[in-house]
Amino acid sequence: MHLWKEFTVFWNKNKLKKKLMVYFMVTIVLMSATSIFPFYTISVLMEQMSDTFEMNVKLNSLHKTLDQLHHVYEDYLTFRYSRSLDEYYKYYNQLKGETDSIRLDYSHTQNMLLMKDIKNMISTYLEETDAAVMARRGRAIDEYQLYYYESNKIFGYINEYIQRLNNSLFMQNTDRYLSVKSSVYLVETLNIGIIFSIVFLNIILMLWFTYKITKPISDLSKAADEITQGNYDVPPIKVDGDDEIGIMAEAFNRMTQSIREYVSEIKEKAELESMLKEQEMENLRIKNDLKEAELHALQAQMNPHFLFNTLNTGAQLAMLEGADRACTFIEHAAELFRYNIRNLDNPVTLGDEIKNIENYMHLLKERFADKVEFVLEKEQSILDVKMPSMILQPIIENAWIHGLGDVEYTGIIRVKAYQSGSFAEISIKDNGKGMSQEKIEEVLNGRSSSKGIAIKNILSRLKIFYNTTNIMAIHSERGHGTEVVLRIPLENR
Secondary structure (H helix, E strand, O other), X not given: OHHHHHHHHHHHHOHHHHHHHHHHHHHHHHHHHHHHHHHHHHHHHHHHHHHHHHHHHHHHHHHHHHHHHHHHXXXXXXXXXXXXXXXXXXXXXXXXXXXXXXXXXXXXXXXXXXXXXXXXXXXXXXXHHHHHHHHHXXXXXXXXXXXXXXXXXXXXXXXXXXXXXXXHHHHHHXXXXXXXXXXXXXXHHHHHHHHXXXXXXXXXXXXHHHHHHHHHHHHHHHHHHHHHOOOOOOOOOOOOOOOHHHHHHHHHHHHHHHHHHHHHHHHHHHHHHHHHHHHHHHHHHHHHHHHHHHHHHHHHOOOHHHHHHHHHHHHHHHHHHXXXXXXXXXXXXXXXXXXHOOOOOOOEEHXXXXXXXXXXXXXXXXXXXXXXXXXXXXXXXXXXXXEOOOOHHHHHHHHHHHHOOOOOOOEEEEEEEEEEOOEEEEEXXXXXXXXXXXXXXXXXXXXXXXXXOOHHHHHHHXXXXXXXXXXXXXXXXXXXXXXXXXXXXXXXX
């Protein structure tokens, strides 16, 4: 019982071994059948051949015993030797036994009748010889001669009938031999066909079984080679069955999936680190831009010439017109200076920026009188929108210096702040000499800079502050002025 349990566990666990055992058992059975079938057919044919000549052998033995009996019978009747009498009784019993052992063949009527006649004649012959021997022992000469005559005549008939039966059996056996020979040829052909069929079937089984075993192993080998070359996107290995190869393929698929997930995780981490580094570099660049903007705002925006002219104009006004106008002028200048030197990192409102450009334009109007006009339109509902400081004044300055600086007519700078959907739009438009489309592209892409704070720095600060790229548009044509439009999201109130 214990051995049976161990065998059952082994059979259930070692399924690949089980398949191999089944295959070899099938092969052994087929080869055994190939060997047994010819042996069986040859045995049947040999039995038929033995049956064919058995009757001839028995008849020949019967004829020989009959001759020996008749010889010792005549010898005893002639010489009355006791030895001859003993041999007579020996052959007498032997002939009787051989006669009784012969079975009649009912499949052939003529032979059956001949054999039946031979048996009857032998029985009569033995009776006659026995009577002649008894008469000879009783010295009844006339009587035993009569029995001898009858027995000798019957002996001739028996030999004749045996000869006839032998001839008939010979003809019958000839036909049977030819039939057996034909059967032997058929069996040989059939055996050859069976052998070739079994060999072919074994080859098919071998190829099929080999394919079933080696195909998954070959797929596993190719997939492993792909993985070693860095290709982790190999398809899963499909194996029909739950044997050892199937378990190994399933484990390999799980391992491949784990490797893919691990590699994907590593790539994601690498990409994240790369993005962080890029963001860090961008932050550094932004800080540099801010420092540069602040430096320009503090050092380059109000150049010494502008300050000198502004103060000189204030002094002349104070001398010519009295203290009120000079005081207003100086207050606007002070507010402008104070706004310019504030920390650029702190956000302001749109109202603060507009107030700053009003101070700036007041100073320009005082300096250049009728050479410049300033028009301002603003909606009160959007003045609380947050934005970086020092954005509008540099744009106004660029419009005055680069757009209107060389014109002979009165320059007009129009500033319009209004709500458009979910945006606050600020339009700064001049009627100056304008610029080409190529120049606009250079300005927006940061390939061109102006005096004061460069437009690229303004764009950079706006993009970072509002986290969007669609923040500024420039519309201009040669001789038709320039318009700069800022789109500020209202969510930054």
